[in-house]
Amino acid sequence: xxxxxxxxxxxxxxxxxxxxxxxxxxxxxxxxxNYVGPSRLxxxxxxxxxxxxxxxxxxxxxxxxxxxxxATIGLKVDPDDTDAAVNALSEELASEFESQTLLTSPGLRLxxxxxxxxxxxxxxxxxxxxxxxxxxxxxELLAIxxxxxxxxxxxxxxxxxVSIEGFNxxxxxxxxxxxxxxxxxxxxxxxxxxxxxxxxxxTLADAWLEAGASCVEHxxxxxxxxEIWKSxxxxxxxxxxxxxxxxxxxxGVQGTPVIATSAAAVSSKALAILRKNNTPVAxxxxxxxxxxxxxxxxxxxxxxxxxxxxxxxxxxxxxETSNHSDGPxxxxxxxxxxxxxxxxxxxxxxRPLG
Numbered sequence: 195x196x197x198x199x200x201x202x203x204x205x206x207x208x209x210x211x212x213x214x215x216x217x218x219x220x221x222x223x224x225x226x227x228n229y230v231g232p233s234r235l236x237x238x239x240x241x242x243x244x245x246x247x248x249x250x251x252x253x254x255x256x257x258x259x260x261x262x263x264x265a266t267i268g269l270k271v272d273p274d275d276t277d278a279a280v281n282a283l284s285e286e287l288a289s290e291f292e293s294q295t296l297l298t299s300p301g302l303r304l305x306x307x308x309x310x311x312x313x314x315x316x317x318x319x320x321x322x323x324x325x326x327x328x329x330x331x332x333x334e335l336l337a338i339x340x341x342x343x344x345x346x347x348x349x350x351x352x353x354x355x356v357s358i359e360g361f362n363x364x365x366x367x368x369x370x371x372x373x374x375x376x377x378x379x380x381x382x383x384x385x386x387x388x389x390x391x392x393x394x395x396x397t398l399a400d401a402w403l404e405a406g407a408s409c410v411e412h413x414x415x416x417x418x419x420x421e422i423w424k425s426x427x428x429x430x431x432x433x434x435x436x437x438x439x440x441x442x443x444x445x446g447v448q449g450t451p452v453i454a455t456s457a458a459a460v461s462s463k464a465l466a467i468l469r470k471n472n473t474p475v476a477x478x479x480x481x482x483x484x485x486x487x488x489x490x491x492x493x494x495x496x497x498x499x500x501x502x503x504x505x506x507x508x509x510x511x512x513x514e515t516s517n518h519s520d521g522p523x524x525x526x527x528x529x530x531x532x533x534x535x536x537x538x539x540x541x542x543x544x545r546p547l548g
Contacts, residue, residue: 207220207221207222207241207245207248207542208220208221208224209241212269212282212283212286213286214282214283214285214286215269215271215278215279215282215283215286216269216270216271216279217239217267217268217269217270217271217279217283218241218267218268218270219265219266219267219268219287219296220241220244220245220248220265220266220268221263221265222248222249222251222252222263222264222265222542223252223263223264223534223538223542224538225537225538226261226262226263227260227261227262228262228263228294228295228296228297229262229263229264229265229295229296229297230251230255230262230263230264230265230296230297230298230489231247231248231251231264231265231266231267231298231299232247232266232267232298232299232300232301232302233266233267233268233269233283233298233299233300233301233304233309233312234266234267234268234269234301234302234303234304235268235269235271235273235276235279235301235302235303235304236268236269236270236302236303237270237271237272238270239268239269239270240268241268244266244268245544246436246457246458246544246546246547246548247264247266247457247458248263248264248265248266249264249458249542249544249545249546250264250457250458250478250479250482250546251263251264251265251457251479252264252534252542253477253479253526253527253530253545253546254479254482254483254486255486256479256529256530256531256533256534257479257480257483257511257526257529257530257533258483258486258487258507259533260486261537265296265298266298266301267283267298269283273303276303276304276308277308280304280308280309280311280312281311283311283312284311284312288315291312291315291316292315294315294316294317297316297318298312298313298316299313300313318489318490319488319489319490319491319492319493319495320493321488321491321493321495321497321500322335322485322488322489324497327399328363328366328399328403329363329364329366329367329370331488331497331500332484332485332488333363333364333366333367334367334370334371334497334501335484335485335487335488335500335501335504336364336367336368336455336481336482336484336485337364337367337368337370337371338371338484338501338504338505338508339480339481339482339483339484339504339505339508340368340371340431340453340455340476340481341368341371341372341374341375341377342504342505342508342509342512343451343453343476343480343481343508343512344356344372344377344428344429344431344451344453344476345375345377346509346512346516347429347451347453347474347476347516347522348428348429348451350375350376350377350428352376353376353377353378354376354377354378354428354429355377355378355379355380355427355428356372356377356378356379356380356427356428356429356430356431357379357380357381357382357383357422357424357427357429357430357431358379358381358382358383358430358431358433359382359383359422359423359430359431359432359433359434359438359439360383360384360432360433360434360435360438360456361382361383361384361398361402361407361409361410362384362402362433362434363402364433364455364456365382365398365402365431365433366395366398366399366402368431368455369393369394369395369398369399370395372395373394373395377428378392378393378394379393379394379395379398380392380393380427381421381422381424381427382398382409382410382413382422383410383419383421383422383434384406384407384408384409384410384434385407385419385434386407386408386410386411386416387410387411387416387417387418387419388410388416388417388418388419388420388421388422389410389413389414389415389416389417390414390417390421391413391414393413397413398413401413420442420443420446422443423442423443423446423447424446425446425447425448425449425450427450428450428451429450429451429452429453430447430450430451430452430453431453431455432452432453432454432455432456432459432460433454433455433456433459433478434456434459435456435459435548436456436457436458436459436461436548437458437459437460437461437464437547437548438456438459438460438548439452439454439459439460439461439464439548440461440463440464441461441463441464441467443464444463444464444465444467444468444471444473445467447468447473448471448473449471449472449473450473451473451474451475451476452468452473452474452475452476453476453481454475454476454477454478454481455478455481455482456478456482457478457546458478458546458547458548459478459548460475460478460523460547460548461547461548462547462548464548465523465547468521468523469520469521469523469524472521474516474521474522475521475522475523476512476522476523477522477523477526477527477546478546479526479530479546480508480511480512480515480526481508483504483507483508483511484500484504484507484508487500487503487504487507488500488504511526511529514529515528515529527545
């Protein structure tokens with residue numbers, strides 16, 4: 195049952211409080227064809243902290259010209275109560291899941307197995323979940339979008355190098371795509387610190403799959419995390435968390451292109467500094483458009499077709515937005531918002547910034 199609306203900083207979004215378990219669902223845009231976003235679990239989850247997860251997905255759909263909306267599910271329970279909470283969620287919102295109105299994926303503290311009672315309703319093209327040597331095909335599509343942006347802004351020579359902040363499983367796909375386009379990864383960071391070297395994608399994949407965030411300790415001498423912002427590379431990928439690129443980081447990168455790869459990875463303060471310095475910033479909702487392009491394609495669509503369409507769409511969007519006087523990030527916002535204005539009476543307030 196819909197309980198009401200919650201207002202944050204003049205932003206009105208619909209919040210449905212779950213009745214069968216402790217938790218909530220956030221819906222961003224009214225009258226959308228579908229609502230899509232991650233499910234997360236944690237006793238201390240708060241709707242306000244999920245605001246930009248939802249908006250990030252809404253803007254992805256807008257750039258893809260799909261009348262769909264971001265959403266997220268928050269289960270405010272302890273991990274020991276996961277099974278009971280997911281089963282209750284599945285029963286309470288069965289009509290929304292069965293009709294494909296609400297579609298979700300595993301987020302914080304959840305995985306495919308724990309969320310199966312809900313995921314079994316999902317009729318989207320399953321190609322994105324296929325495993326390609328340790329990463330999902332959705333990770334590959336995101337990597338194609340991100341590296342297409344990096345190549346566009348860096349205009350690299352034959353040998354070009356990048357840094358990856360917040361190295362994770364998606365970063366493996368980014369490293370592989372960097373190699374595919376003639377580049378190399380020379381610096382990565384995790385919560386354990388930063389390491390510099392000349393890393394091939396296989397070495398990075400093996401280290402991550404073996405040690406997770408501690409992979410930096412297997413790759414060389416570990417320095418301070420802030421060293422990831424050094425400007426001696428051709429592009430910097432940012433994606434560990436919302437506002438991973440802070441004002442301090444923005445000062446460090448100088449003119450090096452910044453490629454956001456997760457929801458609201460660039461803070462509003464950082465964006466202001468980067469715009470002042472004429473530093474190109476690829477928006478997270480532009481780099482991440484590939485999976486949305488794949489979700490509703492016919493099942494006979496091949497991976498190669500989706501790789502090509504992702505590259506083409508991202509390239510076209512870059513051509514359209516890169517030369518705007520307000521910078522490419524804001525130009526991507528304007529384009530997304532123009533589409534939203536075409537089918538919404540009122541645009542939601544707040545952009546995907548940390």
